[in-house]
Amino acid sequence: MTEAQRPATVRRGKGAFDLGTLLFASIAVGIAVTSILSGVGTSGWAVMAACTFAYSGTGEVAYASVIAAGGAMTPALAAAMLVSSRFGLLALSMTGRWKAPLWERIAIAHLASEVAVAAAIEAEPRGERAARRAFFELVLCNTAGWIIGSGIGLALGDIVGNTATIGLDVVFPASFVGAVVNSLRRKDSTVAVLAGAAAALVLTPVLPPGLPVLLAAATSLPAMAAPSATWRKPFAS
Amino acid sequence: MTALATLLFILGVFAIRMVGGFSLSGVLAGNERVTRLLLLMPLSIVSAVVAVQTFTKGTTVVLDARAVGIAVAAILSWRKVPLGVVVVIAALTTALVRQFGWG
Structure with missing residues (x-):
C-alpha cells in the first residue's frame, strides 16, 4: 500500500516525534546560520532581529558570504534579497489553499518556508484542515527552533570556532533534502x-x-x- | 550586519513575501494549471537551494565533503528517517570526511 492509498484516518498530521526532530533540526540550522553571520561581525541583537523578523536563513548566509568576500553593504543586501525572492514565490504558492482571514493570509505569506509549504502540499490530499494544521505545526517548530538555535549560536560564539569542522554548513541543505528526494x-x-x-x-x-x-x-x-x-x-x- | 542593513533586510524580505502572497493571488486563484504550477515551483526552488548549498562555493561549482553528507541525508530521508536524525548524521558525516582530509 502506497502512502497515497492509505485511508485518511491512518495518516493524521506529523507525529510528536517527527515534530520534535524538526525542532531539533531547526535549532541546529539556527546555530549554523548565526555562527556564519556572527563571523562577519554582526552584533547579537542584529542577528536575533534578522532571524526573528526576516526569517530567511539563506538571505543571512548570502549577506554574510558577500561581506566575507570583501563586498560592501549594498551588494550584500542585494544578494540577500535575490536569495530571499523565492519566498515571494513560496508565499504565492500558498495562496488560496484554504479560506483564511486577512491576518492569517499575512501570517501565511510571511511564514511560508520551504519545509512548511512542502508539508502543506503533502497534507493537502487529506483536506484543507490537514494542510492548514501541517503548515502551522511546521512553522511553529521551525520558528521556535530557529530562534532558540540563533540564541544558542550567539552564546556559543567563538567556542564553535570554524563551523565547517563539525559539518554545520550541511545542516541547512540537509534539512531540505527530504522534500527533494520524496519528490x-x-x-x-x-x-x-x-x-x-x-x-x-x-x-x-x-x-x-x-x-x-x-x-x-x-x-x-x-x-x-x-x-x-x-x-x-x-x-x- | 549593521543596524541599517538589518532593518533593510527585514523590510525587504517582508515586502517580497507580501507581494507574492497578495498581489497575484486574486488573478491566479482557482485555475487548475496554475495550482499545479504552484505545487511544482517550490520543489524546483528547494532543489535549487540544496544544489547551490551543496555543490557551490562562491561562483564556482565544487565537489567536496558536503556532497557526502548530503548524499547520506538523501538516503536517510528516502527511508523516512526523522529530520533531526538526518540533519545530525549529515553533519557528522561531513565532519568525518573532512577529518580524513577531503574537502
Missing part, C-alpha cells in the same frame, strides 16, 4: 527537482549569488508537461 516518487515533481538543481548549478558560475536559485524556479514550467503520476502506479488520492 522523486512522482514524475512531474521529479522533473521539477532535477531540472531545478541542474539549472541552479549551470547558472552559478555566470550569475551573481541568488539569481540562479530564482531562475531555477522557472524549471517548474517544463515539469508541467510531465504526468502527475507516481513511477509505479497511477497517483491515487
Whole structure:
C-alpha cells in the first residue's frame, strides 16, 4: 500500500516525534546560520532581529558570504534579497489553499518556508484542515527552533570556532533534502527537482549569488508537461 | 550586519513575501494549471537551494565533503528517517570526511 492509498484516518498530521526532530533540526540550522553571520561581525541583537523578523536563513548566509568576500553593504543586501525572492514565490504558492482571514493570509505569506509549504502540499490530499494544521505545526517548530538555535549560536560564539569542522554548513541543505528526494516518487515533481538543481548549478558560475536559485524556479514550467503520476502506479488520492 | 542593513533586510524580505502572497493571488486563484504550477515551483526552488548549498562555493561549482553528507541525508530521508536524525548524521558525516582530509 502506497502512502497515497492509505485511508485518511491512518495518516493524521506529523507525529510528536517527527515534530520534535524538526525542532531539533531547526535549532541546529539556527546555530549554523548565526555562527556564519556572527563571523562577519554582526552584533547579537542584529542577528536575533534578522532571524526573528526576516526569517530567511539563506538571505543571512548570502549577506554574510558577500561581506566575507570583501563586498560592501549594498551588494550584500542585494544578494540577500535575490536569495530571499523565492519566498515571494513560496508565499504565492500558498495562496488560496484554504479560506483564511486577512491576518492569517499575512501570517501565511510571511511564514511560508520551504519545509512548511512542502508539508502543506503533502497534507493537502487529506483536506484543507490537514494542510492548514501541517503548515502551522511546521512553522511553529521551525520558528521556535530557529530562534532558540540563533540564541544558542550567539552564546556559543567563538567556542564553535570554524563551523565547517563539525559539518554545520550541511545542516541547512540537509534539512531540505527530504522534500527533494520524496519528490522523486512522482514524475512531474521529479522533473521539477532535477531540472531545478541542474539549472541552479549551470547558472552559478555566470550569475551573481541568488539569481540562479530564482531562475531555477522557472524549471517548474517544463515539469508541467510531465504526468502527475507516481513511477509505479497511477497517483491515487 | 549593521543596524541599517538589518532593518533593510527585514523590510525587504517582508515586502517580497507580501507581494507574492497578495498581489497575484486574486488573478491566479482557482485555475487548475496554475495550482499545479504552484505545487511544482517550490520543489524546483528547494532543489535549487540544496544544489547551490551543496555543490557551490562562491561562483564556482565544487565537489567536496558536503556532497557526502548530503548524499547520506538523501538516503536517510528516502527511508523516512526523522529530520533531526538526518540533519545530525549529515553533519557528522561531513565532519568525518573532512577529518580524513577531503574537502
